[in-house]
Amino acid sequence: MTIAVRAAVPEAQARAEALAARLELPLAADDVTAWVAVWVDRIELQAAGASAISVEFARGAARYRRLHGRMRDSQLARAVGARGGRTPFVVDATAGLGRDSFALAALGCRVLACERSRVLHALLEDGLARAHEDSQVAAIVADRLQLFSGDARTALDDLLAAGTPPDVVYVDPMYPEDPRQKAMTRKEMRILRLVAGDDPDAAELLAAARAIAPRVVIKRPASAPPLAPAPTQQFTGRSTRYDMYLGTSAPPERPSDD
16 A cells, blocks of 8 residues: 655645655655645545545544533443543553544543554644644543554553553454445545554454453444453444453453443
């Protein structure tokens, strides 16, 4: 897959050059599958025939979810244990566009969002910087949402060495393409897969996470098989299921979701 960086407007040329150098990508290359479009005030991931993708924490779907999504009663909140006043420290091991990372932060959780794709991490950085400038969400992200560029297993090892392991590791592996999804969703997922690739090591990440955290949550399509056998609990919505596993050193009893 070929990807490049392009200045969307002449005024963003210097910023585009700096980003291309940092990401070690060609600048304004022809014949590319996808490209990072650099504007004066934001960056977007674009591909021919698809809508632009950016990280948005203050507007659009993230705003609606925060204001109207009844997050405290959501399956995500139940799965990570963010209930009854509890606000666990969560490592989002596959942050992607940061939608669930932000939702967890809005629930009051402290979140370390890990992304090993340098392009997606750059989008996350851009979205987080703009969120800090928005009065409605700045307080949510200021102390609760941090980013890590690289493999989540490195972040987990660092946290363990520092004596600050997470309460929960959250893993949202790349979904298999589903022809029943809306065309817009399928196009977005296809572009993200081109940029970030699949997650063939998701089962290894689950095992590593269970060795460190007392609770690990795997996000799956509702009809998909579990990533590993025998989840401790499952929280199922209309299209999405959260499989919760206890850590390998955790006690065997079933935790409450209240």
